[in-house]
Amino acid sequence: MAENTVQLNSPAKNPNNVEAKKYYIFNETGNIMMASTVDSGTPITKEVQDVFAEVSVFFAGMSRAITTTINPDTGKPFSLYNYTALERIISGSGLFVHVTETDLSYESHQWGANFSKELLEALLGLATGAGAMSFATAMISSIGQEGLNISGSSSRSDSKVGNIVFVCEYLLGMPSVSAIVVYADANSHKQQLSIGPCFKESSVTTKWIMHKDTYLFVTPTFIRQYAGDLDSVNMNPEYMEMISWFSGLLLQTPSVKSVVDSSTPNENLPSGTALAKGTTYLLLGQFLGSEKGSLKFSEDGSKGKLTVGTWGTNEVQFTVDGVQTTASSIQVLDKSGKALATTPQTFTIA
Numbered sequence: 404m405a406e407n408t409v410q411l412n413s414p415a416k417n418p419n420n421v422e423a424k425k426y427y428i429f430n431e432t433g434n435i436m437m438a439s440t441v442d443s444g445t446p447i448t449k450e451v452q453d454v455f456a457e458v459s460v461f462f463a464g465m466s467r468a469i470t471t472t473i474n475p476d477t478g479k480p481f482s483l484y485n486y487t488a489l490e491r492i493i494s495g496s497g498l499f500v501h502v503t504e505t506d507l508s509y510e511s512h513q514w515g516a517n518f519s520k521e522l523l524e525a526l527l528g529l530a531t532g533a534g535a536m537s538f539a540t541a542m543i544s545s546i547g548q549e550g551l552n553i554s555g556s557s558s559r560s561d562s563k564v565g566n567i568v569f570v571c572e573y574l575l576g577m578p579s580v581s582a583i584v585v586y587a588d589a590n591s592h593k594q595q596l597s598i599g600p601c602f603k604e605s606s607v608t609t610k611w612i613m614h615k616d617t618y619l620f621v622t623p624t625f626i627r628q629y630a631g632d633l634d635s636v637n638m639n640p641e642y643m644e645m646i647s648w649f650s651g652l653l654l655q656t657p658s659v660k661s662v663v664d665s666s667t668p669n670e671n672l673p674s675g676t677a678l679a680k681g682t683t684y685l686l687l688g689q690f691l692g693s694e695k696g697s698l699k700f701s702e703d704g705s706k707g708k709l710t711v712g713t714w715g716t717n718e719v720q721f722t723v724d725g726v727q728t729t730a731s732s733i734q735v736l737d738k739s740g741k742a743l744a745t746t747p748q749t750f751t752i753a
Contacts, residue, residue, distance in 0.1 A: 408612065411507040425574075434462060434566075439573040451578040455571045457622035458580055462569060465492055468649030481653060486563035486586040488653055493567075495652035495689075499582060499618040507613045563588055569620065580620040587613045651690075657743035659688040659735060662750070665720065675730055677753035678723045683712065686719040686733065688744060696738050701745060702731035707752045709733065727752035 427438040435458060441447070469481045469488045481488040493499045565586025572579045651658055661671040665683040678684060686698070693716055698709040707727025712720035719735065730749035734742050 408506045408508045411613075433568065435459065435569045435571065437571050437573075440575055441573065447573055448576075451573055454578045454580065454622055458569050458571055458620065461498070461620075461622070464645045465649055468492070468646045468653065471646075472650045472653050475654070484564055484566055486565040486584075489565060489567055489584060489586075491652050491655070492649055493582075493584065493618065495655075496649070498621050500621065501616060502581075502619055503615075503617040505615045507615055508610070580622065582618040582620045584616045584618070585613055655690045657688065657690045657692070657735065659686060659691075659733075659744045659746045661687050662733070662746055662748060663687065672748060672750070674748040675751070676748070677751045678727075679753045680722075680724055682722065684721055684723070686721060686735065686746065687717065688719075688735070689717050691716050691719060691735060691743060692737055694738050696743070697736045697740070699734050699736065700727055700731040700750075701734050702727075702729050707731075723752050725752060 695714040708725040733746040
């Protein structure tokens with residue numbers, strides 16, 4: 404057990420949650436929990452509904468991106484319970500603010516559905532009392548199966564398995580959204596995972612070491628109108644762009660967002676801009692690598708020259724020289740000359 408590990412115990416059944424008129428409900432899969440100080444007969448304002456709607460859209464897009472993106476380690480799509488996939492989207496999206504992290508030690512004498520419900524209650528810090536949490540067994544079983552898949556692969560260096568639960572709270576008229584991410588090392592829990600949550604023996608005792616992160620979630624308002632009409636989601640370019648963005652975060656695909664004048668870094672240069680000699684420009688992107696590479700115009704035969712200054716994984720500084728009369732995109736090359744990404748805009752040299 405880690406030196407700073409905190410003993411995790413199931414929260415005491417607390418009837419004050421009911422007496423205080425705090426209500427909760429989970430969606431069908433258990434990945435989104437709604438909590439409110441008003442009952443179901445009291446309408447929630449449109450503004451709050453909009454905030455919570457964004458959470459559903461984000462989770463839908465994230466789920467689709469994860470389960471349709473091929474994991475290069477296995478040749479199969481990522482699992483929603485693969486912690487590496489979750490962590491890359493969380494850290495790369497810029498929509499999560501990390502507020503707490505805790506190492507947890509947990510011991511259970513329960514089995515079957517009672518075990519699954521008890522474990523989720525402990526992780527969420529929610530005493531549900533008689534609440535059924537019917538999704539609990541399926542969720543824990545899915546996490547366990549992903550853990551077995553990971554621990555059974557000797558080629559995998561990353562052995563973490565986990566899950567995410569979004570908590571949408573409407574408390575005293577104020578909306579708040581947080582995300583709880585829990586993971587465990589599959590290789591360290593092979594025995595518990597092989598037993599599974601559906602074991603029947605009352606004498607079985609299982610011990611778990613887990614990690615819990617809590618995030619403040621900032622809703623993705625840049626998805627206009629919550630990605631449009633979800634009935635035609637596959638035809639909505641904004642929604643598909645969001646999924647493509649998530650997939651890029653999973654695979655850490657190099658990309659270029661824009662080119663700006665270093666003196667006005669908040670103003671993207673439009674396509675067709677004539678770059679001026681003697682001016683320092685910034686190429687903004689992500690996953691461009693920490694080792695200095697080079698830039699060139701994509702049009703062959705160009706005499707335009709791009710000289711790189713400082714190089715960072717998210718920003719490359721450069722100046723221009725020579726002649727470039729044909730509007731051309733700029734290619735980003737690594738130190739070996741391999742193309743990493745291309746600007747979405749085209750440029751000439753004045």
